[in-house]
Amino acid sequence: MKRDLSSHILLSFIKKLAVFLLFIAPSTYADWQLNLREGVTEISRSVYSLHMIIFWICVVIAVVVFGVMLWSVIYHRKSRGAKAQNFHENVYVEIAWTIVPILILVGMAVPATATLKKMYDSSESDIDIQVTGYQWKWRYQYLESGVDFFSSLATPIEQIQGESEKTENYLLEVDNPLVIPVGKKVRFLITANDVIHSWWVPDFAVKKDAIPGFINESWVKAEHTGIYRGQCAELCGKDHGFMPIVVEVKSQEDYQLWLKDQQLAQAEKAKSAEKRWTLDELMVTGKEVYMKSCAACHQANGEGVPGAFPALKGSPLVQGDPGAHIDVVLNGKAGTAMQAFRDQLSATELAAVITYERNAWGDSLGDIISPSQIAKLKQ
Amino acid sequence: MSATEQTVSADMQHGEVNTQDTEHHHGPAKGFSRWLFTTNHKDIGSMYLWFSLAMFMTGGCMALLIRMELFQPGLQMMQPDFFNQMTTMHGLIMVFGAVMPAFVGLANWMIPMMIGAPDMALPRLNNWSFWILPFAFSMMLFTLFMEGGAPNFGWTFYAPLSTTYAPPSVTFFIFAVHMMGISSIMGAINVIVTILNMRPKGMVMMKLPLFVWTWLITAFLLILVMPVLAGVVTMMLMDIHFGTSFFSAAGGGDPVLFQHVFWFFGHPEVYIMILPAFGVVSEIIPTFSRKKLFGYSSMVYATSSIAFLSFIVWAHHMFTVGMPLAGELFFMFATMLIAVPTGVKVFNWVATMFRGSMTFETPMLFAIAFVVLFSIGGFSGLMLAIAPVDFQYHDTYFVVAHFHYVLVPGSVFSIMAAAYYWLPKWTGNYYNEKMGKLHFWLSFIGINITFFPMHFVGLAGMPRRIPDYALQFADFNAVSSVGAFIFGFSQLLFIYNIVSCIRTKNQATPEVWEGAKGLEWTVPSPAPYHTFTTPPKVD
Ligand code: HEM
Ligand SMILES: [Cu+2]
Ligand SMILES: [Cu+2]
Numbered sequence: 001m002k003r004d005l006s007s008h009i010l011l012s013f014i015k016k017l018a019v020f021l022l023f024i025a026p027s028t029y030a031d032w033q034l035n036l037r038e039g040v041t042e043i044s045r046s047v048y049s050l051h052m053i054i055f056w057i058c059v060v061i062a063v064v065v066f067g068v069m070l071w072s073v074i075y076h077r078k079s080r081g082a083k084a085q086n087f088h089e090n091v092y093v094e095i096a097w098t099i100v101p102i103l104i105l106v107g108m109a110v111p112a113t114a115t116l117k118k119m120y121d122s123s124e125s126d127i128d129i130q131v132t133g134y135q136w137k138w139r140y141q142y143l144e145s146g147v148d149f150f151s152s153l154a155t156p157i158e159q160i161q162g163e164s165e166k167t168e169n170y171l172l173e174v175d176n177p178l179v180i181p182v183g184k185k186v187r188f189l190i191t192a193n194d195v196i197h198s199w200w201v202p203d204f205a206v207k208k209d210a211i212p213g214f215i216n217e218s219w220v221k222a223e224h225t226g227i228y229r230g231q232c233a234e235l236c237g238k239d240h241g242f243m244p245i246v247v248e249v250k251s252q253e254d255y256q257l258w259l260k261d262q263q264l265a266q267a268e269k270a271k272s273a274e275k276r277w278t279l280d281e282l283m284v285t286g287k288e289v290y291m292k293s294c295a296a297c298h299q300a301n302g303e304g305v306p307g308a309f310p311a312l313k314g315s316p317l318v319q320g321d322p323g324a325h326i327d328v329v330l331n332g333k334a335g336t337a338m339q340a341f342r343d344q345l346s347a348t349e350l351a352a353v354i355t356y357e358r359n360a361w362g363d364s365l366g367d368i369i370s371p372s373q374i375a376k377l378k379q
Numbered sequence: 380m381s382a383t384e385q386t387v388s389a390d391m392q393h394g395e396v397n398t399q400d401t402e403h404h405h406g407p408a409k410g411f412s413r414w415l416f417t418t419n420h421k422d423i424g425s426m427y428l429w430f431s432l433a434m435f436m437t438g439g440c441m442a443l444l445i446r447m448e449l450f451q452p453g454l455q456m457m458q459p460d461f462f463n464q465m466t467t468m469h470g471l472i473m474v475f476g477a478v479m480p481a482f483v484g485l486a487n488w489m490i491p492m493m494i495g496a497p498d499m500a501l502p503r504l505n506n507w508s509f510w511i512l513p514f515a516f517s518m519m520l521f522t523l524f525m526e527g528g529a530p531n532f533g534w535t536f537y538a539p540l541s542t543t544y545a546p547p548s549v550t551f552f553i554f555a556v557h558m559m560g561i562s563s564i565m566g567a568i569n570v571i572v573t574i575l576n577m578r579p580k581g582m583v584m585m586k587l588p589l590f591v592w593t594w595l596i597t598a599f600l601l602i603l604v605m606p607v608l609a610g611v612v613t614m615m616l617m618d619i620h621f622g623t624s625f626f627s628a629a630g631g632g633d634p635v636l637f638q639h640v641f642w643f644f645g646h647p648e649v650y651i652m653i654l655p656a657f658g659v660v661s662e663i664i665p666t667f668s669r670k671k672l673f674g675y676s677s678m679v680y681a682t683s684s685i686a687f688l689s690f691i692v693w694a695h696h697m698f699t700v701g702m703p704l705a706g707e708l709f710f711m712f713a714t715m716l717i718a719v720p721t722g723v724k725v726f727n728w729v730a731t732m733f734r735g736s737m738t739f740e741t742p743m744l745f746a747i748a749f750v751v752l753f754s755i756g757g758f759s760g761l762m763l764a765i766a767p768v769d770f771q772y773h774d775t776y777f778v779v780a781h782f783h784y785v786l787v788p789g790s791v792f793s794i795m796a797a798a799y800y801w802l803p804k805w806t807g808n809y810y811n812e813k814m815g816k817l818h819f820w821l822s823f824i825g826i827n828i829t830f831f832p833m834h835f836v837g838l839a840g841m842p843r844r845i846p847d848y849a850l851q852f853a854d855f856n857a858v859s860s861v862g863a864f865i866f867g868f869s870q871l872l873f874i875y876n877i878v879s880c881i882r883t884k885n886q887a888t889p890e891v892w893e894g895a896k897g898l899e900w901t902v903p904s905p906a907p908y909h910t911f912t913t914p915p916k917v918d
Contacts, residue, residue, distance in 0.1 A: 031851045032835075032854055032855070033835070033838075033839035033851060034835045034838065034839070035835075035838050035839075036771055036838045036839075037839075037840070046767075047767055047768055047770070047771060050765060050767060050768050051762070051765075051768045051771070054761065054762050054765055054768065055762065058758035058761060058762065061758070062754065062755075062758065065725060065726070065729060065754065066751060066754075068729050068733060069729050069732060069747075069750070069751070071733075072729070072732040072733045072734070072735065072737065073732070073737065073747070076668075076732065076733065076734055076735050076736065076737055077736070077737045077738070077739075078669070078736045078737060078738045079738070082734075082735070082736045082737070083736055084668065084669040084670040084734070084735045084736040085670065085734040085735075086670065086671065087673075087734075088670070088671040088672065088673050088674070088675070088731075089673070089674060089675075089676075090674075093730070094674055094677050094723070097722065097723060097726045098719060098723060101718065101719050101722050102719055105715045105716070105718065105719070108715070108765065109711070109712060109715060112711065112765045112766065112767055112768070113708060113711075115767040116704065116707060116708065116711075116766055116767045117704065119767055119770075120704045120707075135544075159453075160453060160454055160847060161453065161454055162453045162454070162455065166452060166453065166850060168850070169849075170452065170849055170850050171452075171847060171848065171849045172849050194539075194544065195537075195539055195540040195543075195544055196537055196539075196540065196634060198699060198774060200774075200842070202771060202840045205767075205770060205771055206770070207699050207770045207771065207773060207774075208699055208701060209699050209700045209701060211628075211634055211635060211700065211701070212539065212628040212629070212634060213628025213629075213632075213633070213634065214628070214634075214635065214701065216700075216701035217701075230840070231840075231842050231845075232842070233699075233773065233774040233775070233842045234537075234774060235463070235532065235533045235537070235540065235844045236540065237463075237531075237540060237544060238459045238460045238463065238531075239459060240459075240463075240844060240845060241459060241842075241844075241845030241846050241847050241848070242459075242847070305460070306526050306527070307525070307526035307527025307528065307546055307547065308460070308527050308528075308546060334629065335543050335627075335629065336543070336544075337544055
């Protein structure tokens with residue numbers, strides 16, 4: 001295709017120029033992508049074609065306007081002996097260049113309206129998933145099958161801080177991806193728990209703000225299986241850049257298998273609370289949970305961030321009566337960034353992380369908060 | 380300070396040239412009190428311009444810190460929260476500290492001289508509206524040293540991130556915004572009263588220079604929307620300290636309401652930053668084309684219709700909040716409509732150059748670059764107006780590219796063009812043309828290397844306001860950062876050019892430019908401390 005060829009030439013030119021200018025080898029995964037992706041849904045393809053139409057309209061107008069300008073700059077310069085004419089008005093020309101753009105815009109508005117209407121029709125869905133933005137992770141609740149989990153960044157902190165090599169999906173990988181079946185209309189009910197986030201997957205052309213107190217709707221009908229990656233698109237605080245979205249589109253059979261697995265795993269988790277846990281076991285699990293769910297705010301060393309997130313190390317509340325400590329973690333503090341972790345973590349995880357906080361960072365109280373105790377509170 | 384010398388030389392000329400201030404033999408007071416108590420529009424204009432330059436450099440340093448962090452993927456220099464503070468402060472300082480005061484400074488200097496008035500209509504108010512600003516911005520910058528840091532919620536400060544979840548410094552931010560707002564409203568009142576009441580006989584409205592027209596319309600926009608901004612920050616203050624829940628869903632409030640109110644201010648605000656730029660360019664292009672501006676009256680009508688439309692398009696910044704389909708369509712159509720009068724302006728400028736007799740001094744270079752690069756920003760604006768496609772562009776680097784194209788080679792280039800255009804009138808000396816051109820070319824190249832690649836990373840899917848990014852965006856980000864440093868450091872040349880223009884004697888004629896038309900070119904260079912104390916004859 002002609003367009004591909006010319007963008008290829010442009011691309012290789014820019015590449016050479018940059019290498020020459022910067023003396024840095026382009027990083028292995030950088031791909032100099034110039035344009036929007038077409039995506040994998042009917043909607044995303046019509047969005048792409050709208051984008052290309054309006055782009056070429058702009059290019060044509062630019063060529064004409066800048067062309068006339070360049071002509072004047074070259075030929076109507078004083079150093080060439082150009083004499084200034086003295087026309088400075090022409091009603092017909094002025095009417096023409098008002099009407100013609102209006103006609104072009106009307107031509108553009110028609111297909112745009114049609115696409116927008118389709119995007120807004122989220123009726124007759126096969127599967128409904130509630131998507132909730134939290135600082136800084138996503139929660140997916142499958143309304144029909146009861147599957148419910150959180151999805152947060154999986155890139156290790158060492159990669160972010162440059163202590164180890166960055167891998168291919170740096171910052172675009174999560175622990176638990178959202179899984180949906182191919183060819184089914186999946187409706188998303190999008191909301192948020194704390195501040196505004198925005199759920200965006202470019203390959204689906206879906207971007208909808210997740211707003212506390214509101215439920216926004218959007219939908220997708222993916223045409224191909226595969227893994228699609230996106231990011232939160234609304235500034236939501238410190239780790240806004242670190243809450244990616246990964247969607248795995250599976251075949252119908254694989255999706256059913258996955259659903260079963262999830263339901264089994266959830267039952268398993270609930271059972272683990274009945275087991276007797278030792279302090280050491282709880283500390284190991286607790287540290288894992290802490291690093292994943294709490295360290296973003298309270299920091300790995302428990303010292304917090306002055307003025308924003310309190311230190312847990314040496315906190316009278318953490319050192320004191322377990323009841324108050326458990327209450328804060330389970331129910332959060334309304335009106336602050338401290339979320340309620342009651343539904344986010346299992347009883348075992350909650351017990352482990354609270355135990356961990358009470359015994360880590362040198363202030364060992366030696367007490368154990370048992371999972372069964374938390375399980376009772378959770379009911 | 381330099382401006383003292385400038386007026387000294389103005390006084391020296393007093394005897395030789397017939398200035399119009401024969402009755403007023405007093406020059407300016409001496410020392411610091413001259414600046415503190417001055418009611419002279421030229422002094423106040425100079426102070427605004429110096430202030431704006433200082434803010435431009437401050438905000439620019441923040442931008443360079445941001446670009447340093449983004450040079451490579453990974454967190455190298457700063458923590459994410461500090462990064463957010465930098466983007467927020469950079470945006471606020473550039474919008475409220477650099478661009479707006481620069482235009483007010485130009486208005487102060489030029490509006491009285493262009494319409495043939497002796498000064499601004501309300502000189503004491505004028506003094507006050509300037510002197511509020513240093514306090515407002517000191518307060519804002521001081522928040523950087525507070526516990527919890529400076530505001531970190533973006534220059535659009537969406538609630539509840541800026542209320543319930545904000546650092547304690549947000550209260551100081553709110554007071555600073557109030558002060559800036561008061562300053563802008565007083566400045567705007569002054570501009571309107573001056574233009575409507577201080578014109579000499581014969582200076583009818585349809586003879587006003589376009590810079591004056593665009594400022595008149597801008598001043599009305601300011602008066603209409605600054606109180607809305609004050610309202611929204613006051614609602615925030617109430618939510619934070621007085622237990623209301625305007626924007627908190629938990630208390631029955633509505634976070635989307637914040638965005639509606641903010642953008643009802645915010646969209647006209649972007650036109651506040653561009654209409655005076657249209658005015659500047661409409662002065663410069665005819666001068667260096669040696670030809671009258673094409674379509675003067677259609678320029679006035681286009682500016683007015685842009686100003687009107689700017690009040691009914693605000694929700695194009697909110698296409699993804701989940702408005703009903705009808706709302707979405709209305710704001711899409713209204714936004715597309717804005718491209719029409721904007722197009723008319725561009726066509727008029729091109730038609731002015733067409734069959735002119737052009738020369739390319741520094742102001743003209745900046746003005747031509749303005750027309751081309753602003754149009755590129757206008758094109759991406761038109762693309763953003765298409766709601767279904769905006770779902771892909773919104774909150775990505777594509778938007779960052781769009782508004783930097785309209786603001787940097789748009790508003791900022793027009794301010795630089797204006798500075799070079801009127802410097803000889805202000806200082807009495809020509810600046811060094813070679814150095815001016817060097818400054819222009821470095822800026823022009825720097826700007827495009829910085830912002831053009833942002834279109835590409837935006838389309839490829841890079842969200843804005845992130846301190847770290849996925850690997851596929853690495854190369855273009857490195858290119859952008861290099862461009863930013865080229866642009867940033869070439870601004871030192873701008874300062875050098877201004878200072879050396881003030882210091883180096885190179886006497887300018889009253890007309891300064893061969894093709895210049897207008898009252899400001901009938902007074903000597905430098906313009907004496909008092910001009911048009913007797914009204915000029917206008918025919
Ligand atoms: C042809 C005229 C223009 C059109 C159609 C247009 C359209 C738009 C649209 C639709 C957006 C929202 C994009 C998004 O967030 O998804 C936007 C953003 C923006 N525009 Fe324009 N625009 C135009 C001219 C201007 C001008 C003249 C300025 C300022 C000098 C400007 C400054 C901005 C800024 C600052 C933003 C970003 C605000 C933010 O989210 O931080 N635009 N524009
Ligand atoms: Cu976010
Ligand atoms: Cu706007």
